[in-house]
Amino acid sequence: ELFAEHPRVGEIRQQGLMVGLELVRDRVTRESFPTADAIGWRVCMAARDRAVFIRPLGDVVVMMPPLSIEEDELVQIAEAVRDGLDEVGRGPDAVDRP
Secondary structure (H helix, E strand, O other), rough: OOOOOOOEEEEEEEEEEEEEEOOOOOOOOOOOOOHHOOOOHHHHHHOOOOOOOOOOEEEEEEEEEEOOOOOOHHHHHHHHHHHHHHHOOOOOOOOOOO
């Protein structure tokens, strides 16, 4: 629900606690970002600034928390990723590029 309506999330893939968020330039057309923009990487770096370490696979942000995770830790991860998406969505210079 947190990501279902986000303008940068084109698709959510989930199996158990594993989640992949496909990032898109345009939700309606599902247009991809240029590879050089490294949007997935930028979202992950913004999440890292919030003490959450996740990884991108291209423009898919992957979250794979341990099964023993506590609810408040899941909230921290989700909020960090949401904040990263919002930060990247503000413009190309919002997060340093690789």
